[in-house]
Amino acid sequence: MPAREAARKLNESCRTWREQFPDLTSCPARDVMDYIGAKWSTLVLITLAQRSRRFGELKREIPEISQRVLTQTLRDLEQDGLISRTVFPTKPPSVEYSLTKLGTSLLIPLWELVSWANENHDKIRRARKRFKAAGK
Amino acid sequence: MPAREAARKLNESCRTWREQFPDLTSCPARDVMDYIGAKWSTLVLITLAQRSRRFGELKREIPEISQRVLTQTLRDLEQDGLISRTVFPTKPPSVEYSLTKLGTSLLIPLWELVSWANENHDKIRRARKRFKAAGK
DNA sequence: CGGGATCCCTGCCGATACTG
DNA sequence: CAGTATCGGCAGGGATCCCG
Numbered sequence: 001m002p003a004r005e006a007a008r009k010l011n012e013s014c015r016t017w018r019e020q021f022p023d024l025t026s027c028p029a030r031d032v033m034d035y036i037g038a039k040w041s042t043l044v045l046i047t048l049a050q051r052s053r054r055f056g057e058l059k060r061e062i063p064e065i066s067q068r069v070l071t072q073t074l075r076d077l078e079q080d081g082l083i084s085r086t087v088f089p090t091k092p093p094s095v096e097y098s099l100t101k102l103g104t105s106l107l108i109p110l111w112e113l114v115s116w117a118n119e120n121h122d123k124i125r126r127a128r129k130r131f132k133a134a135g136k
Numbered sequence: 137m138p139a140r141e142a143a144r145k146l147n148e149s150c151r152t153w154r155e156q157f158p159d160l161t162s163c164p165a166r167d168v169m170d171y172i173g174a175k176w177s178t179l180v181l182i183t184l185a186q187r188s189r190r191f192g193e194l195k196r197e198i199p200e201i202s203q204r205v206l207t208q209t210l211r212d213l214e215q216d217g218l219i220s221r222t223v224f225p226t227k228p229p230s231v232e233y234s235l236t237k238l239g240t241s242l243l244i245p246l247w248e249l250v251s252w253a254n255e256n257h258d259k260i261r262r263a264r265k266r267f268k269a270a271g272k
Numbered sequence: 273c274g275g276g277a278t279c280c281c282t283g284c285c286g287a288t289a290c291t292g
Numbered sequence: 293c294a295g296t297a298t299c300g301g302c303a304g305g306g307a308t309c310c311c312g
Contacts, residue, residue, distance in 0.1 A: 028257035037173015081263025127217025
């Protein structure tokens, strides 16, 4: 799709939101942006992309995240139906997280975004340098 | 693209990041996620999508944003080369903001994401209700 | 093992007032 | 008109300790 068409469609959508959701916070797009923006959600989704994992596995694969925040992130994603949580009554109990169909379908637009990031990161970095060099 | 392939590609990319950017904060995807996650950036981008606007116009079209935050948002987007800022030495001075080519190209993946949001918002809302109903 | 509860702190965001 | 300057609230994120 050409950028021009994307622009037009976005504008149309945006106008619709305005009428449909006078309170912008209830706009559907906001919800999704929140995942994407949340510091760790996407990384968790990607980590779960190929196979389900247990809590400890996730923690080990993403050591930078704190336990508390991992728990919260998982709860949030579960709440919105992007991942599912299965408790096995072993001893001690083990809990497995996996992507739902909905969560998996999010990977497609997510991938588009990540591709864009990779392709354009150089330009962004250069723009930043120029900006700084201009004394701003 | 099927979801399965998106998953695979994301995993590959993710592994590459890990090696290339041991400090996750310097990962290219992070930068882009930050725009998307930033409360107002996308709305500003969309508003600029079809024609450039002056500061006051933007403020009027997005009344919910405060002046200070609008200024900051514009600065951030300008810094990364997504929008350009042109000062006309009229009296009083007027400033025009417009999308750059780079900024315009971001609209495409952004649109994909927004589409996904619109298509799946019902499922998300239902999942939330179920979650609450389950007493969590 | 997989969390819950608590404390704390930084940085986003907003309101208000002022300026070239 | 298009911003700066200043103050302050509050929520996201983190460290640490504790529990079944």
